[in-house]
Amino acid sequence: MTRFPSRRALAGLALSAALAVGLSARPAAAQTVDEIKKKGVLNVGMLVDFPPFGITSLDGKPDGFDADIAKELAKSLGVRANIVPVTGPNRIPYLLTGQVDVLVASLAVTPERAKQVAFSDPYAGIRIVVYGKVGAAVKEPADLKKFAVGVARASTQDVSLSAIAPEGTNIRRFDDDASAVQALLSGQVDVIGAATPVVGEIEKIAPKGAFDTKITLREQVHGIALRPGQDDLMKAVNAFVAQQAASGALNTTFRKWLNTDLPELKKPAI
Amino acid sequence: MSFTLRFGPVFEAWRELAAGVWLTLQLSASAMLIGLLVAVVCAWAKVFGPRWSGWIVNVYVEVIRNTPFLVQIFFIFFGLPAAGIRLSPDVAALAALVVNVGAYATEIIRAGIQSIHTGQIEAGLALGLRPVQVFRLVIIKPALRAVYPALTSQFILLMLSSSVVSAISADDLTSVANNIQSRTFTSFEVYIVVTLIYLVLSLAFAGAFRAIDRRVFSYPVAR
Known part of the structure; x- marks a missing residue:
């Protein structure tokens, strides 16, 4: 006669399965330079929908300014870069839960984010503008009320x-810049909030004279983001940024992707 | 790494969450009702309609069932404006859900209709019922009864897949959750709460479906 496992044995099995899942779900998060060197790979979170900082190349690999920086950063640590595509909303959770070691994800340095993550010295900078249909008269923020605004x-x-x-x-929030831009192009919204590089990309594909820049919302700098407490790694990252800036390599990479010189980068007081 | 759960910011945003739940409920319930109508008409066309109508339904069902929902919703929201049809996010979301669930439910209901014995339909006609009455009383009601469990689980799946509408900026429960987590960085907490809300909604729909089952389909059948 077949003997079925007892109920207790089954419960034990279920419990150990749950434990095993719980354990394996704990990511291999590297905290220090030594741990990264031992692993031989730096897991970098990067946006792939934020041209030209983060794009997907024709052969499907992450590419762009951030990708170049990420690879250089890994090289400076003597390891390989493993680029993990992240999105705007999930990039900080990816970092905090240890799915990636650092974010080179066009993450603008803001006081709110500085409470959650540790920022390196800035390695890039852009302007955020309101951009939209020529007919949409936005001269000051109060005018936004008259239009559907995508972001x-x-x-x-x-x-x-x-x-x-x-x-x-009427602020319509989309999951990424690509959808917000699509909403502008298809007329679902009148204006969007966008960064200058995105505006550059839109002007390449949009009919001439259909859209223009309305107002500047803010100028921002991007920092490489780490988990709080990765002090040793932070030192290495800051040294890397300083070396790149001093040698002119940072500006060369910026010119390669944005056709313009790197703006002055000052880390805001946070 | 230590992790402290902070539910405060999530519960502070209860008004937004409630609005999100309400839109999710409205979208799901409307899509179920309209989708059911679409599916009954399409299933009729497929089984009893002229050959050309069956072909049209086949194309509709196969196109919808073999493409991702996200692509369908993008097509309706971003693509249709090129054809001069501009729908608001909420209407586009509802349209996409109806079109999607209509296709799946068509096949379920077709199966139900085909499970009705020809003799039963002939009996209805022999009793002097008009064709419309035969379809309504002799065919579709027992057909729906036969496929009721499959149909209702499809409807609950519809409610869950409505979370995708946040991609076109419709402010449903998932969209609200994304907004809250992006503002407060309490992603884990928000998604725990929202997962529980979806679970409660699913159970509530399942309960409602059981109540409808008891009221509408609780007549005896000979086996």
Whole structure:
């Protein structure tokens, strides 16, 4: 006669399975330079939908300014870069839960984020503007109320737009910049909050004279983000940024992707 | 790494969450009702309609069932404006959900209709019922009864897949959750709460479906 496992044995099995899942779900998060060198790989979170900082190349690999920086950073540590594509809303959770070691994800340095992550010295910078249909008259923030405004959820554009847009503005939040831009192009929104590089990309594909820049929301700098407490790694990252800036390599990479010189990078007081 | 759960910011945003739940409920319930109508009509066309109508339904069902929902919703929201049809995010979301669930439910209901014995339909006609009455009383009601469990689980799946509409900026429960987590960085906490809300919604829908089952389909059948 077949003997079925007892109920207690089954419960024990279920419990150990649950424990095993719980244990294996704990990511191999590297905290120090030594741990990364031992692993031989630096897991870098990077946006792939934020041209030209983060794009997907024709052969499907992450590419762009951030990718170049990420690879150089890994090289300076003597390891290989493993680039993990992240999105605007999930990049900080990816870092905090240890799925990646660092973020080179066009993460603008803001006081809110500085409470969650540790920022390196800035390695890039851009302007955030309101951009949209030529016919949409936006001269000052109060005018936004008259239009449907698209923005990528949780982005710096979102935060700065939400801060200045009057109460009751129709802000439509999309999952990424690509969708917000698509909404502008298909006429679902009148204006969007966007960063200057994205505006550059839109002008390449949009009909001439259809859209223009309305107002500047803020100027921002990007920092490489680490988990709080990765002090040793932070030192290495800052040394890397300083070396890149001093040698002119940072500006060369910036010119390669954005056709313009790197703006002055000052880390904001946070 | 230590991790402290902070539920405070999530519960502070209860008004937003409630609004999100309400939109999710409205979208799901409306899509179920309209989708059911679409599916009954399509299933009729497929089984009893002229050959050309069956072909149209086949194309509709196969296109929808073999493409991702996200692509369908993008097509309706971003693509249709090129054809001059501009829908608001909420309407586009509802349209996409109806089109999607309509296709799946068509096949489920077709199966139900085909499970009805020809003799039963002939009996209805022999009793002097008009064709419309035969379809309503003799065919579709027992057909729906036969496929009721499959149909209702498809509907609950619809409610869960409605979370995708946040991609076109419709402010459903998932969209609200994304907004809250991006503002407060309490992603884990928000998604725990929202997962529980979805679970409660699913159970509530399942309960409602059981109540409908008891009221509408609790007549005896000969086996």
